Amino acid sequence: MRTFCVTSGKGGVGKTTLSINLGIAIAQTGRRVLLLDGDLGLANLNIMLGIIPRLTIHDLLRGQKTLAQIVMPTGYGLDLVAGASGIAELADLGENERRNVIRGLEGLTGYDALIIDTGAGIGENVMRFVLAVDEVVIVTTPHPTSLTDAYGMIKTILAKEPKPLKLLVNCVASSADANRVADRLSKVTDKFMNGTLDCIGSVPLDGLIEKSILMQKPHLILNPGAASAQRIRDAALRLLDIRHQNPGSNLGRFFQKLLGK
Ligand SMILES: Nc1ncnc2c1ncn2[C@@H]1O[C@H](COP(=O)(O)OP(=O)(O)OP(=O)(O)O)[C@@H](O)[C@H]1O
Numbered sequence: 290m291r292t293f294c295v296t297s298g299k300g301g302v303g304k305t306t307l308s309i310n311l312g313i314a315i316a317q318t319g320r321r322v323l324l325l326d327g328d329l330g331l332a333n334l335n336i337m338l339g340i341i342p343r344l345t346i347h348d349l350l351r352g353q354k355t356l357a358q359i360v361m362p363t364g365y366g367l368d369l370v371a372g373a374s375g376i377a378e379l380a381d382l383g384e385n386e387r388r389n390v391i392r393g394l395e396g397l398t399g400y401d402a403l404i405i406d407t408g409a410g411i412g413e414n415v416m417r418f419v420l421a422v423d424e425v426v427i428v429t430t431p432h433p434t435s436l437t438d439a440y441g442m443i444k445t446i447l448a449k450e451p452k453p454l455k456l457l458v459n460c461v462a463s464s465a466d467a468n469r470v471a472d473r474l475s476k477v478t479d480k481f482m483n484g485t486l487d488c489i490g491s492v493p494l495d496g497l498i499e500k501s502i503l504m505q506k507p508h509l510i511l512n513p514g515a516a517s518a519q520r521i522r523d524a525a526l527r528l529l530d531i532r533h534q535n536p537g538s539n540l541g542r543f544f545q546k547l548l549g550k
């Protein structure tokens with residue numbers, strides 16, 4: 290199984306929208322995908338999917354349910370672990386809660402990809418998800434403040450762990466726009482941080498995406514023929530094409546990394 294997290298320096302750049310649609314694109318390749326809402330401040334994946342969760346990650350942490358019990362089908366070919374807003378820092382979880390999560394893994398098998406939508410910024414929870422996964426997708430828009438915050442995020446991640454990072458440029462006006470952003474960020478990452486930043490693509494600014502949020506249905510389902518939908522599918526394929534695969538990766542190891550002190 291491969292584990293991914295979708296994150297950003299600045300908020301509101303499209304992480305949740307892209308997590309859902311990348312997840313659907315990966316599911317459409319025949320892989321089994323689990324989507325986890327890792328935004329522990331303001332969980333809203335389920336809102337964008339138009340789902341009212343009966344159980345959330347909260348029930349797992351309290352040990353009342355296993356992970357297998359809180360997983361919900363979305364109807365879009367991928368499953369969801371809904372988040373709960375206002376959970377304490379993962380670092381502050383007690384030994385019991387930690388054990389509940391690890392134990393909750395039993396019985397949950399068969400996924401090819403785990404995609405985690407995180408909150409923005411370099412807070413403790415986000416960094417834990419970032420360091421626990423195999424692949425980190427950083428989302429930015431061409432906006433200067435988003436770029437600056439993406440730069441800060443990359444720097445913080447690489448200072449903790451030299452891992453290969455992926456970039457996805459959202460809300461672009463043109464492909465020249467996207468290339469400019471990718472070039473700038475890759476250059477500084479190479480030169481000053483000794484890291485690598487692989488741009489997996491860009492997604493145009495598209496009113497249909499905004500509309501899909503209002504309709505609480507994924508863009509790839511509502512508008513599969515849109516150019517922006519194709520760009521998301523292209524990015525998903527690029528994301529899957531990883532030369533340095535990690536065959537030893539599994540859910541248990543991921544959660545141990547996530548919750549371990
Ligand atoms: N390519 C796009 N074209 C047009 N609108 C977009 C695009 N991508 C995202 N949006 C819009 O931007 C808004 C923010 O998106 P989203 O909630 O996915 O961002 P986020 O990074 O998850 O935010 P947060 O940091 O608050 O979690 C949404 O209203 C969404 O419709």
Ligand SMILES: [Mg+2]
Pocket residue numbers: 304305306328406407408
């Ligand atoms: Mg979000």
